[in-house]
Each structure stands twice: as C-alpha cells, then as structure tokens.
Amino acid sequence: MGWDEITSEEELRDLLGEVMPRAVTKERVSLHERDKEWLANSPFCLIATAGADGTCDVSPKGDPAGFTYVIDDTTIAIPDRPGNRRADGFHNVLVNPHVGLLFTIPGRGETLRINGRARLVKEAPFFDEMIVKGHRPRLALVVEIEQIFFHCAKAFLRSKLWEPETWNPDAMPSHATIIKSLQKVEESLEELERYYGDSYKEKLYKA
Numbered sequence: 001m002g003w004d005e006i007t008s009e010e011e012l013r014d015l016l017g018e019v020m021p022r023a024v025t026k027e028r029v030s031l032h033e034r035d036k037e038w039l040a041n042s043p044f045c046l047i048a049t050a051g052a053d054g055t056c057d058v059s060p061k062g063d064p065a066g067f068t069y070v071i072d073d074t075t076i077a078i079p080d081r082p083g084n085r086r087a088d089g090f091h092n093v094l095v096n097p098h099v100g101l102l103f104t105i106p107g108r109g110e111t112l113r114i115n116g117r118a119r120l121v122k123e124a125p126f127f128d129e130m131i132v133k134g135h136r137p138r139l140a141l142v143v144e145i146e147q148i149f150f151h152c153a154k155a156f157l158r159s160k161l162w163e164p165e166t167w168n169p170d171a172m173p174s175h176a177t178i179i180k181s182l183q184k185v186e187e188s189l190e191e192l193e194r195y196y197g198d199s200y201k202e203k204l205y206k207a
Helices: 009-016 022-023 033-041 088-096 125-130 154-159 174-184 189-195 197-201
Strands: 044-050 056-062 071-072 076-077 098-104 111-121 142-149
Touching: 033 111, 044 088, 071 125, 076 125, 088 111, 088 142, 098 142, 125 197, 174 189, 174 197, 189 197
Parallel strands: none
Antiparallel strands: 044 056, 044 098, 071 076, 076 142, 098 111, 111 142
16 A cells, blocks of 8 residues: 554654653643643543553533532542433443543633543532532542643644634534434434424433
8 A cells, every 4th residue: 555654662753753841841740720720711621531452432521611620639520411321431431440631721722631540430529519500410530630731732723723714514414414314213304403403402411
C-alpha cells in the first residue's frame, strides 16, 4: 500500500522532535484553584475508558456548568444521568479503572485534561449536591487524580469549532433519519422524528 509505518518510540520521537519544556512542566497531580474554577464553569466533558482487552470507549457527559463535584484536591465525582443504559464506559471501569477526562468551556479553545483511576459509587452524601431538575444520580464516577494539566487551543483554532459562521448542521440528515437508515427499528421515521423532536429535551432528567 506504500505506507511507511512508525513502529517504535525512537522513530516517533525522531519525527516529532523533543517535547517542549512547558509541555513537560505543566503536569500536576492535584487540583489548583484555577482547575476548580474551570470545572465550575464547564458544562461538558469527554470520558475515555478502555476494557480489559484494550478496546476503547469515549463517552460525552453534560449538565449545567459546575456539574463535576470536587470532593477534595485529588478527587472529583461526575454524576450519571438517564441515558440508553449501555454503560460501555462503566463496564470498562469495572475491569480497568484508568480513565482520561477532557473538560471544555464553550467558546474557549483550551481544555482541562485529567487522568486518573475511577470507581463507581452508588451512594454517597455528596449525591445531594448533584441534583439537577429533581434528578438525584443513581451512581457517580469518582476519579482519583493522577495527572492534570491544561491543553492548548490549537485543535479548536484549526477546526474553528466555536465559530458559528463555520457551522453546517444540515450537512447531515436528521438523527432520526440516520437511525432509520442504519438500524432495524420498529418505529416509523415520523415516529422517530417526534421522539427526537422538541419533547426530547423534556426527558433529559427522566429515567
């Protein structure tokens, strides 16, 4: 196929060059007040997990800004909300606790990255602090921080992610149409369109 594959760390480092000093020294192991400010203003994060066999999953989590609960300087908790019940990431955590988290703030190119070890907790006093629209989480992902740092804005700048003039949501058909074309479902397209329509927002915190 004419591919020239990299197969060693030495080859990779020779190609990319040495790590920039700031990229090395930015790593920390506990929350700074700036990290806590970021978490208090972040309404969205991505959670990366891997199973015992190495297969990976990335799951989005979103709630009102500040949904991530800071337990202490080295521990955070992310509430679970009603979803499709696949729980792929949670299954992974049960066999491999290592997780990677990426926290965003709309309009900001930087991201806060947290890596650590996670566990599933089904009851704790701080659950009362994570109630949204009457929904008290049935479980939370508790993460013990092992590495934390801010990541630069280059990816967001290159993609122009937050620039509305670049948005083109109609480039793809509706979610209902995509589901109907890819899955065997009993519902008609019209029924799916209604399900994912305006009333969908009303079910966000209903099991």
